[in-house]
Amino acid sequence: MSPSSKDRLLVWVLRACAGLSGAIVLLIAVFLVLESLPALRNVGFARFFSDPSWHPARYAADGAYNLAPMLAGTLLAMAGAVALATPLGFCAALFCHFYAPPGLARACRRLIELLAGIPSVVYGFWGLVTLVPLLNKVQPPGASLLAGILILALMILPTIALMADGALANVPAEYLRGAAALGLSRSATIVGVVFPAAKSGLFTGVILETGRAAGETMALLMVCGNVVQVPKSLFDPMRTLTANIALEMGYALGDHRSALFVSGLVLLALIVALAAAAEWLSKGRVYE
Template identity: 65%
Template structure:
């Protein structure tokens, strides 16, 4: 084998592998789209939001296909968790970097990394066995939007904390030295210098955590009670879009199955938008 030939072979093999890796996401999008077509064509996008209820097993004519309560469930649990996890995550990152004694900060970071590695099904069983009975004592039935928000908060907190922490670390040392030379207090340095400098990193962290919250399935499925309704209080049981797929894929047929793929496509679209926004945020900071 001549040398030039072997180098060509190598280059094209690598290009081929990279191409395949890059095309997986297109394949996923394509398959979700193809499986969604029957529902989109026969049921139509409008009915997913205007039908009276979610009873999809009746077929195209007799069934009803209203996603809105589940979309509301996903929206409610995601926004609740993100609202709680953002301050907690940023606080954790600040603790690591500015407020903890040196050794403790490193140990705390490890601890948050451990929290990030716990499988969602383990959070789910903890919520089911520990958290739900506690909420039930306070406000029955216990399986509720609140349980989902709390479990999801603990789950996405490490994402916010770890990504914020790494963007805090990327703040140039000279900024801190400048702040120290001006005699700024610790809080004035953090609020006036560090957080503005790390802003785009923090935005990226929150966006990625939001994506994680939207897509989370198992924990949400196990603690929220899975009743299809628009929640009126945090103690109401609700069903998220992801939980709906997990619950019904096992027996869904025809239009029903296709409708589930439509909801999968919706989830995928939301995540693509969030990832695009986070890429945009981090690129803007690089060229700023």
């Protein structure tokens, strides 16, 4: 084979690889939509929010398909976890940059990286055997929105910390020298100089974490109690969209199965919206 025809072949092979890799997202969207169609046709979009309850059946007419409580569960757990993990994650990043001596900072980063790699099912397991019984003593049943928020916060905390760490590392050293030259105190430097300079990086990190929290399945499935209801207090059990899919996919048939794909589609839309927001924010970055 001549060198130029070899190269032409190579480029086409590579294009095929890249095209296929890039097409997976489209394939996912296409399959979710295709599998959702029966439910969207037979149940109709409105009933996913107006039906009296979630009692899905194989045929649309026999069941009730209200996804709203589970969507609420997903959003509540997500909001709670992000609200809890964001300040803690920022603190951890600040610690590594401004407070810890170099050796400790390095150890701290390694620990965070390690924690980011622990699988969600292990966090869920720990929550199930340790945290839920503890909460049960405070207020039964233990498996609750609060348990979900706590476990989810622990899970996303390492990644938030790592992203914040990266954003802080991008703050130009001149800013810090400038602040020091003006005699600013450390807290004033952090609040007045570092945070504004790292703003878009921090925001992007938080948004990506929000996406991860919304999509998390196993840990929430294991500690939230999985009762389909809008929780009235932190101690009420509830079920998220993701947990619902995991619980029912194994036996769901017909329109029930299709309804689960609808909830998957809702999740995907949520994630894409968040990714778009992150993209939009990072474009407004002051520096690269």
